Amino acid sequence: MSKSNTILYLxxxxxxxxxxRAINNLSLVLDKGEMRAIIGPNGAGKTTMMDIVTGKTRPDQGEVFFDGQVDLTKHDEAEIAMMGVGRKFQKPTVFESHTIEENLMLALKGPRSIFPALFHRRSVAEARQIDDILGIIRLGDKRDELAANLSHGQKQWLEIGMLLAQDPKLLLVDEPVAGMTDAETEETARLLRDIARDHSVIVVEHDMHFVRELGVKVTCLHEGSVLSEGSLDFVSADERVVEVYLGR
Known part of the structure; x- marks a missing residue:
């Protein structure tokens, strides 16, 4: 089945x-190092697809392979997360009473509870990793500020940073720019493009302006299967996609 350059195969x-039937004979291939935008009307199956990839929902039929030969349908959520599949939900969940840097320390890959993590003497490698992540998520100058003081958009960036701290091979990001300002939305597109240099990324999004900023291949889902796939211009010009979105 799998090719060596495939990270996800449904x-x-x-x-x-x-x-x-929330997902209906869905097939999708994501290459290593690829960022893909998933679009589709409400009820198209976007969230259920992510639930299946992360092990929250087990499919009735079909194959889901990750990073070569790993059959995700045989593993639970915790095991899949440990394998390198990270997921960011729509609503940011950060530790508001801790600093940005402490949030990243708590998220670093490895078994740790909250108290040992905060008092743990970080290694040179961990310190470098946190510095790198702070740069990527545009929060280097706020590392000592409480997460509670961040804007909505900055909290989204921090949560993406917490996901990066777990060193995932594949990031699933659900509507990252909902509620953001225009400036934050544009910066988020740049941020995700930076991340996609070293990671595979799936972005589920409604905001077409943002999807255009990402400049990546687009998969449009409808009624649980792929309706159209290609560049945003190609998908937007597809009569079936127009009909699904505009109901004409």
């Missing part, structure tokens, strides 16, 4: 809830 995946 083939013939279906899942139903109470008779409703």
């Amino acid at each position: 083939d013939g995946v279906s899942v139903s809830f109470d008779g409703f």
